[in-house]
Amino acid sequence: MLDVAKAASVSVATVSAVINGSAPVSPELRARIEEAIQVIGYKRNAIARSLKLGTTRTVGLMVADITNPFFTDVVAVIQDVLHRAGYAVMLCCNDEDVEMQDEQIELLIDRSVDGLIIAPAGDDETLKRILAGANLPTVLIDRLCDGIDTDAVVLDNRRAVQDATLYMLGLGHRRIGYISGSLDTSTGRERLAGYKAALEAAKLPYEDDLVRIGNFREKDAYTATMQLLTSAERPTAIFSANNLMVIGVMKAIRDIGLKCPEDVSVASFDDFPWADVFQPHLTTIAQPVQAIGEQAAQLILDRLSGKSPETPRRLVLQGRLMIRESCRPVSLTPRAIA
Amino acid sequence: MLDVAKAASVSVATVSAVINGSAPVSPELRARIEEAIQVIGYKRNAIARSLKLGTTRTVGLMVADITNPFFTDVVAVIQDVLHRAGYAVMLCCNDEDVEMQDEQIELLIDRSVDGLIIAPAGDDETLKRILAGANLPTVLIDRLCDGIDTDAVVLDNRRAVQDATLYMLGLGHRRIGYISGSLDTSTGRERLAGYKAALEAAKLPYEDDLVRIGNFREKDAYTATMQLLTSAERPTAIFSANNLMVIGVMKAIRDIGLKCPEDVSVASFDDFPWADVFQPHLTTIAQPVQAIGEQAAQLILDRLSGKSPETPRRLVLQGRLMIRESCRPVSLTPRAIA
DNA sequence: TGACACGCTCGAAACGTTTAGAATAGGCTG
DNA sequence: CAGCCTATTCTAAACGTTTCGAGCGTGTCA
Incomplete structure (x- = not known):
């Protein structure tokens, strides 16, 4: 970005302004900057941006078994919806094991994901503690956990x-x-x-x-x-x-x-x-996999954009x-x- | 980290030193700092670390279809190996579509993944350009691409x-x-x-x-x-x-x-x-899914740790x-x- | 006793952004 | 013509780390 600024002989603030459209920039400068971006082939660094903004536009998705077609179907639609909304998804599986689960969740939180979608392997104390500590938007899918009071979509x-x-x-x-x-x-x-x-x-x-x-x-x-x-x-x-x-x-x-x-x-x-x-x-x-995935994705998206109600939402779908x-x-x- | 430093009345540099073991620290200070970490419940910010270090310890994994059991089997073992090595995995699928593929790869590169494992949907020019531009360690799985000369593991x-x-x-x-x-x-x-x-x-x-x-x-x-x-x-x-x-x-x-x-x-x-x-x-x-996954993971791990030979390695396995x-x-x- | 090395600790810069607030210029008003 | 407002641009701090080089006691050796 500094290079772009130099090339266009403006300040980085102005470059940032045209990239994000966050402040008015004269057409003249805008053009010069856009050209410089092209020439240099500049791409903004998402890491630096995340650091400053405190958001990664990434959600962590943990399922119990990635090898289970039910979960992969759900994962596929969640991915689809989330990508469309500009989010990346980081996928893990806990292999139906609570210890693995704790590890994986830590790994996700460590990467500063903005939210979590989880099909838990079980509800051990550690999980609750980690989740409480992280205080992230979370939605449970497929399985509920006693003592974890978040949005969820499950089957009857x-x-x-x-x-x-x-x-x-x-x-x-x-x-x-x-x-x-x-x-x-x-x-x-x-x-x-x-x-x-x-x-x-x-x-x-x-x-x-x-x-x-x-x-x-x-x-x-x-x-x-x-x-x-x-x-x-x-x-x-x-x-x-x-x-x-x-x-x-x-x-x-x-x-x-x-x-x-x-x-x-x-x-x-x-x-x-x-x-x-x-x-x-x-x-x-x-199971209505399509609906499960869509709803879960929507739930987390709503939560992330702050337009969810305070109280957790629980969606219960019917099997056939x-x-x-x-x-x-x-x-x-x-x-x-x- | 600043809080920890204050609590232990030391500098952040010293705190960093004990966390990373990157410099000698007296037992006394070390103890004080470790205690402060416990008390405060400090966890280091991976984003800031990535920014400074230029590495995310994350690899991007793109398969053609996450719904295909062959791919999920392979994904499961790749994940396993990579997690064990301390890497997170960011999973995408291109839905057998080259445009989707370009989008997804951009998304991964945008997130500054350290390496890429890809089962390409096809070998269009855009992909080649993006890959060449990013210049990341890459391994192709399942499918080869003309003109993309990287490590690969495929079947005969x-x-x-x-x-x-x-x-x-x-x-x-x-x-x-x-x-x-x-x-x-x-x-x-x-x-x-x-x-x-x-x-x-x-x-x-x-x-x-x-x-x-x-x-x-x-x-x-x-x-x-x-x-x-x-x-x-x-x-x-x-x-x-x-x-x-x-x-x-x-x-x-x-x-x-x-x-x-x-x-x-x-x-x-x-x-x-x-x-x-x-x-x-x-x-x-x-197909020997286990072997495919293991080898692919090993290939990228070797590449990431710089101990791969200069020339790309091609592994060809046999079906049964x-x-x-x-x-x-x-x-x-x-x-x-x- | 002075020089030097060693072990430990620290200050500060750097990574690449965003953004608040200051600065500048130009135009308008009274 | 001074004062003020607006529109644009810039400076600089901040995000949370890592790391280089400097600083500072202490001990050792000549």
Whole structure:
């Protein structure tokens, strides 16, 4: 900028004025300066600008697992909206691990991001402390945290799983296995609550040994399903609390020599683009990823531009049960009792 | 930092010295300063530091499509390695669009990233100009660009597709449809070249109307496949040049009332975690995503620490043909000729 | 005892912006 | 013609670091 100023024989203040349009400049000088900028190929230094202004026009985005198509879909739309608004996004993932999460958040805050969009791995004290200390505009996505009172956009997880479970119950299934996500997350807890609620509505007892923790990962879900299927009284249906885990569930079913839906019915949280083209066509709960991303981005943008209300806004969206062919009436499940 | 200095009644220079260990400080002062840091809860401002040092410890990572599992897998490992080395990652995607790409790269350079890892959407002049102007350590992944002479890690695309095509040829297929990616990318061109090479090796003519451009996206692949399957002499097998497109291919096959592999054999670039659990079990070319990510990260890390050789390094990895059940001998394809 | 080296600490400049407020020039008014 | 206002431009401080070189005790050696 100094070079430009020299080349145009003006002060840096004037150069700054034409670049930012922050003060009136005579057409004559403006032209001279603009030409100098061209000639020199000047680009303003965003770091110096950030230092002075105390803003980076960057928002930190942390998801639980960047490998999970649900999150990547959401990330894609958040990015899109934010870029359009002139913000860069710095992406992290916590790998479903609270320690990693704390590290990553620190890293983001360290880089002076202007705001944070987070799908937390869990709500440990450290996270709360860090967030409170940073005092940044924050929006939670997908998962809520007790004690972190910010804007958020989440799904009505309980309702969605309840509906799905009710559907399976309606097909006559009485022993429905449930592969849960980590109960350290609100999604883990809420989804399980939905399962319980459905059982209760059907006046069926909740049986501990029908639910296994799969931690939202394929591998854990695989072993969890193995246990379920080799237990004394094997379930006739299994619900998986997310997309990654249902792969593990299906692998376990295959490895144990059973077939879906002939021997076990399966349904899962999260939809797949290929769900109705590869067999068995999975029955799933589809999340409105587009809306989730858009709303989250809008929430943070509003917060950043200071036009949000003081009190946090909580958006709760609804899932959609996509009934396909991976569940069938229990009467058509010949080997139902092994 | 000034506050800390005051609290410990020392100069900022000394505080800086203990924080960075950049100069000897007496144990006594060190203790006092460290205590002051604790008390005040001081965290050094990375922006100011960047301004002074001219480095941000951030690398820009641009992939073609953040929604593509291949890229997200690679991104995940790059992130992991880079974070471990103390670098943050700023992630963008160009949506397979060169204009978007130029914009995003500008955005990254604007943020003063220290280096760039790029899977380019194409090699337009603007990109070359921007990159040349920025003069940053850069590594290309997945795709090469004519005229951009940097470190790179790519797959031996030609060889991989040639092998896959040869395999289909070996099953007796003579009319193999090919759904290509964009020919503006090196992967698009190289994969097609592999297909041609296999035909040539089998002394079969290359037929223009057996290949259709799908631009690496499901939707385009769908219409491309529709055209292929409704043409006068429909192919008995189809190869898809990536993972997203094969979904489109399968949907087209389904919508047209055919079955894979009974009526059409299918193989595809890029593997899926669920490929051997959902039917038909797809025959694919698996890429060594872990290795790609690790090498790319290492390449940029070496470059950033100045311990790379002057001449660019090109790493070429090999794909692996995962033979499953989506291709069968043409003799078992009853409706081969419609 | 004087010279010198060493170990520690500090002052101040620099990184590249933004911006408040001062300065300047020119025109208008009374 | 003095005084004042307006429009434009400039000077300089500030943002929070890092680092160079200077300064200053102390101890060592001749």
